[in-house]
Amino acid sequence: MADVVQYKLERMLDELDDLEQRGLFSRQEIAEIVKKRRKFEYRLKRPSPLKEDFLAYIDYEKQLDALRILRIKTFDRKFGGGKQSKKTISDRAAVSRILEIYRLATTRFKGDIELWFQYLEFCRARGHGRMKKVLAQLVRFHPKVPGVWIYAAAWEFDSNLNVAAARALMQNGLRACSTSEDLWVEYLRMELTYLNKLKARKIALGEDKGNLVSAPKDTDEIQWRDENKELFMALNEDGNVDKKSSSQDGESEGKVDVFREQGLNIIQTVYGGALEALPLAFSLRTRFLDILEATELVYSEDMRRKILDDMKRDFSKEALYWDWLARVEVADSKGVNPLKLGKAVQVYEEGLKFVPSSTMFELYVKFLMDAVNDDNRDGEAAVHFESQGQAIELVSHIDDVFGKAESLGCLTEELACQHISFLLNLQKLNEAKMLTEKLCSGKFPNAVHLWSLRLSIEMGFIQNNTISSSKADLQRIFELLRNILMKVNVSEAETLWNMVCINFQ
Numbered sequence: 001m002a003d004v005v006q007y008k009l010e011r012m013l014d015e016l017d018d019l020e021q022r023g024l025f026s027r028q029e030i031a032e033i034v035k036k037r038r039k040f041e042y043r044l045k046r047p048s049p050l051k052e053d054f055l056a057y058i059d060y061e062k063q064l065d066a067l068r069i070l071r072i073k074t075f076d077r078k079f080g081g082g083k084q085s086k087k088t089i090s091d092r093a094a095v096s097r098i099l100e101i102y103r104l105a106t107t108r109f110k111g112d113i114e115l116w117f118q119y120l121e122f123c124r125a126r127g128h129g130r131m132k133k134v135l136a137q138l139v140r141f142h143p144k145v146p147g148v149w150i151y152a153a154a155w156e157f158d159s160n161l162n163v164a165a166a167r168a169l170m171q172n173g174l175r176a177c178s179t180s181e182d183l184w185v186e187y188l189r190m191e192l193t194y195l196n197k198l199k200a201r202k203i204a205l206g207e208d209k210g211n212l213v214s215a216p217k218d219t220d221e222i223q224w225r226d227e228n229k230e231l232f233m234a235l236n237e238d239g240n241v242d243k244k245s246s247s248q249d250g251e252s253e254g255k256v257d258v259f260r261e262q263g264l265n266i267i268q269t270v271y272g273g274a275l276e277a278l279p280l281a282f283s284l285r286t287r288f289l290d291i292l293e294a295t296e297l298v299y300s301e302d303m304r305r306k307i308l309d310d311m312k313r314d315f316s317k318e319a320l321y322w323d324w325l326a327r328v329e330v331a332d333s334k335g336v337n338p339l340k341l342g343k344a345v346q347v348y349e350e351g352l353k354f355v356p357s358s359t360m361f362e363l364y365v366k367f368l369m370d371a372v373n374d375d376n377r378d379g380e381a382a383v384h385f386e387s388q389g390q391a392i393e394l395v396s397h398i399d400d401v402f403g404k405a406e407s408l409g410c411l412t413e414e415l416a417c418q419h420i421s422f423l424l425n426l427q428k429l430n431e432a433k434m435l436t437e438k439l440c441s442g443k444f445p446n447a448v449h450l451w452s453l454r455l456s457i458e459m460g461f462i463q464n465n466t467i468s469s470s471k472a473d474l475q476r477i478f479e480l481l482r483n484i485l486m487k488v489n490v491s492e493a494e495t496l497w498n499m500v501c502i503n504f505q
Helices: 002-010 013-021 027-044 051-079 089-108 113-126 131-141 146-159 163-176 181-204 219-227 246-254 258-277 282-293 300-315 319-329 338-354 358-378 394-407 413-425 429-441 448-465 471-487 491-503
Strands: 384-387 390-393
Touching (some): 013 089, 051 089, 089 113, 113 131, 131 146, 146 163, 146 181, 163 181, 258 300, 282 300, 319 338, 319 358, 338 358, 338 394, 384 394, 394 413, 413 448, 429 448
Antiparallel strands (some): 384 390
């Protein structure tokens, strides 16, 4: 082991001599560098080196190289008149050594994806030619990791400018990881991005106009576009296209846009393959819809209807589908739009016919509560939504939804607590008191949260009606607490005892 370490250190002599001759490091500093490297090399030659040993060595070499670069800039500024000095062996040795340590680390820890990506990021940052070879090794060792295929294809597409290689990587990735939603979505984005670039080139040559990207509609869509800038590239600096004669404009408007037609064909093909591989992936279809609505394609509305019809066919028994569909109705509106809110309510009502479950009611109530909170922030006095040409008060409709959940047998303890809290927020104390008594003595005799609400309501009545609690009031509260303790576990009743002690200490 000592011979191998000594051999490696001797191979560094030319580099260290160069550093000293250029005046970048003193002899004492070089001796310290040799001492440090010998220490790290011995660590790596142990029978079982740790990952931290490799990372510590890499971190030291990166810091040393950063110091070398800083001193070169200072030297060139002082003595070279701002001109860059000629590259020597010490300029290339640092990067080569770090790459070699990364190679040894990934050979030792082949299964560490994070380490592989650190290796790749260093290669990309330094523009080293080893990038392609490392990507091939990573794909060979981890073919079942979707992020590996996406990273490799993105590098080929964006940095290496090899569309054919990027497409081949994505297609191979889809064969190896056919159930990955991210792979299908990124493959679609890559194909549309490439098509958009082809159209941009046509526009730059004056052979076409427009682009595949629709105008932003709201802040949410703008934010989504910012997160996916590679799909929505600018076509030119000014955003304008040279105008042709009126006759040429008329001819171009009469023709079917080949690029938009191709874009639709791409979406149809990828959507068909994704649907076959992931027939029950709900989020995948919503992401496809987002991409479709963000692009201007021929017959895109027909494609949108097809996706929505397929979703209704496959997910009509899922509460999350109806919740998503209802929220789509109000996605583009600011605040509370009565007309759109009415359409969303109709969607939920239709969903209850397909999925009369407690989950559906919880999502329904949450949506209505969100609408009320949004409206309260706007400062309006009352909220209405339009349904079949009539204005219906939102607060009364929420109360009806709770009642409908109870009548259909879908009322859960959580929904019951939300209903009581809703009544308390509306200052309907008598109704809240009657409801808690009904539920605690009926459907939920062991629900601790409901009993806590009932106790708080009872104590609220006592405090509001009298200045000080009488003996009869205390006796009634403790009698109620005794009845509760007979029905629930003692460990669960701790909060009830604390509540009474705090209010009657």
